[in-house]
Amino acid sequence: MDQLVFAAEVFMNGLMTGVMYALVALGFVLIFKASGVFNYAQGVLALFAALTLVGIQQGQVPFAHLINSIFGTHLEYFGWTVPVVLAILLAGAVMVLLAFLVEKLVLQHLVGQEPIILFMATIGLAYFLEGLGDVMWGADIKNLDVGLPQGISESIESVSANWFGYGFFIDRLDIWAAIIAALLVTALVAFAQYTKQGRAMRAVADDHQAALSVGISLRFIWVMVWSIAGFVALVAGIMWGTKSGVQFSLSLIALKALPVLMLGGFTSIPGAIAGGLIIGVGEKMFEFFIGPMIGGATENWFAYVLALLFLVFRPQGLFGERIIERV
C-alpha cells in the first residue's frame, strides 16, 4: 500500500516536472513550425532572457566589466531597482529587439538555404548569445525573485495526509508553472487560430512559397515567431531561474526538451505539453521503480529511451504532421 501511495506522489511530481520541460520545448516548436528550423539556441535564449530580466530588475549596468576595463571606471549598478512587471515587459522588449536583429543579421541572409544551414546558424547564435550574456551581465549566479512562491504546498500535503495517511509533496512553484504553462498554451493556440498574424504564421508553416504568393511577409513572420519564442524562453527562464538561480547551466535545460520534442512532435504545441508530461512521468516512475535496482541516475538517459520507443511506432511524434512524399 505504501509503495502505491509513494508511486502516486512520484506520478504527480512527474507531471509537474513535465510541465517545466514542456515550457522549454514550446519555444522549439514555435520556431520549427513557422520556419522549419530547429533552433539550437532556444536553451541559450532562456538563459539570456533570464539574465536580462535579473539585470534590469536589479539595475545592473550592462557591459559593466567591459566598460570598467576600458575606461578604468567602477560601474556595477545604477542604484535603482525596477518593479517586477515592468522588468518583465522590458526584458520582453529586449527579446523582441533580439528577434529583429536575428532576422536582420542572420536569417535574412540565409533565405532559401537548406534547413541544415539554418540549423548551423542557430548553433553559432547559441555560442554568440552565451558569450554576449556573459559580457553583458557577468558570470555570477543571480537570484531571481519575481514573487513566485516556492516550497511544499501545505494544503495538498494535509489533504493527501487525510486521504492516504501520507502527505504528498508538491512544490508550489511547480503548481504555478503548470498554471502559467496552461495560460501560455491557450494564448498561443488562440493567437494561431483567431488572429490575422496567427493565420499568416500557420500559412508560412504550411507552405513558404504559397504564403509569399498571397502577400504574406516572410520577414515579418520570422521576427514575430522569434519574438514569441523569445517570450516563451523568458517564461521558461523565469521558472527555472527561480528554482536554482540564474546561471549559465540554465542553457542546458534544452537537453531536457529534446526527448519531449521527439515524443510530442516538432510541430505541435499540444504535442509539446503532452510530450513533456509523458517524459516527466515516465522518467520519474522509472527512477522510482527500476532506478534503485540499477544504481539510480536513470532520468537523463531514460527520457531518450522513452522518446526513441515512441519514434519506432510514430516517427513523426505523437502529434507531429505525417510526412508523405509521393514519388
Place this chain on the structure above:
Amino acid sequence: MKRKFIALLAAGIVAASPALADLVVPNLSYRTGAYGANGTQYADGFNDYFTLLNERDGGIGGEKIQVPECETAYNTEKGVECYEATKDSGALVYNPLSTGITYQLIPKVSVDKKVLYTPGYGRTSAKNGTVFEWIFNAPANYWDGASVAIKYLLDENGGDLNGKKIALVYHNSAYGKEPIRTLQVLAEKHGFTLTQLPVDAPGQEQKSQWLQIRRDRPDYVIMWGWGVMNQAAIQEAANIRFPMENFIGIWWSGSEVDVKPVGAQANGYKALTFHGVGTDYPVYDDLQEYVIEPGKASQGGEHVGSVLYSRGMYAALVISEAIRKAQELAGTPEIDPEQLRDGFEQLDITPERLTELGLPDFGPEIKMTCDNHGGSGMSRMQQWDAKAGKWNLITEFTEPDQDVLKPLITEDSEAYAKEAGVTPRDC
C-alpha cells in the same frame, strides 16, 4: 612585405612569451560555461596572490611569476589542450580545478615531468608519493573529507552512529563517486546505513532524489556536488523541510554561490572546509594595498574574500611556498619542475610560517614528504548564517581516521601502479 610580417610576428611571439627566467605557473581556469561562476572566483584568488608576490616582493627569490591563463570551461578535452599548449612555455606546475582534467593529466605529467597540484580534489590515492611522483593533493583529499564529516557526526551523536541513516547525494561523475568507498568502510565500522543517491550533471532537476529522502527520512545528508547541483539540492532540501543543520556538503558544496540563491532557507547548512573564511587576515590588507587599490586585481577584485577566492589564493600560496623551498634546496632562484617536485616533497608550512604570511590559523600545517603527498588531511566544519550572509567556522581542524584511509589509499594506488605499469619509488 612578407619578411616584415614574419619579423613582426616573431616580435609578437617573443613579447607574448614569458621571459626565460620567469617562474611560469599556468592557470587552467574556467570563467565560462555551466561552472563559470565557481571557476571565476577561484581563478581570481589564484591570480591575485601571485600578483601580490610580484608587486610587493618582486616575485619569489627575485624571480617574477608569470601566470598565463587558459580557459578550460571545465571541459576535460579543453583542459588537456590547455596543458599541451602551455607545457613547453617553461611551466612548472598545474592546478586545473577539475577532477576530470586531473585524471587525464596524471599520466601526462608523469611523462613530461611537470608537477600537478590538486588541493582538495583530483585522485585521492595520489597522496601516495611512491606511486604518484608528480602529483600532490595536500592539505586534504576527498576521503579525508568523508572521514572528517563522519567524525563530526560521531561527535554530534556522543560517538555512536549505530543504526543511523546517512544519505549521500553525489554528482554522478568521477568526482562525485570518490567518497563512496570510504563511506562504505566507515558505515561498516560505525554501524550506520548508507544510501547512495546519484544526480546526473548538471543537476538542475533532483526531484526524484529528494522525494526519496523525504520518504526514507535519513538522519543526515552528505553532499558531493558542484555548480548548479549545489543550489538545486539546498533548495530542494529547504522545500521538503529537511533540517539544514543535518545537511553537510563537501568543501566544493560550501561557497557563497551555493547558498545565496536559496536565501533565508539555507540558514544552518554546513560544509567542510580546509581553510579559513572571511577577510579578517593581514594578507587581505596587503592585497588591498598592492593589488586591489592599484587596479591590478583579477576581474577588478569583486570576489575578494569569498570562499572560492580564498581557496584559489591558498592554492597559490602553497605553490609559492613550494617554489621558495625548491629555490632554497637548489641554491638558485631559477628552478625546473624536478626541483619544484623536491620543494613540494620537503614543504613544511607550519602555523608560524602561515602567520608570517599573513594568514594565521588559516589552514592546517602542511608537511609533505616523498611518500606522503597529501599532508595531514585535516579539515573543519563551517556553517552558513543566512542573515549575516557569511560562513562561520564551528569546529577546529580535525584529523581524519587514518586507520581506515591508509589501507584504502595503499590499495587504490597499488592498483593504479599495476594498471599503469608504474614501479613505486623507494622513499
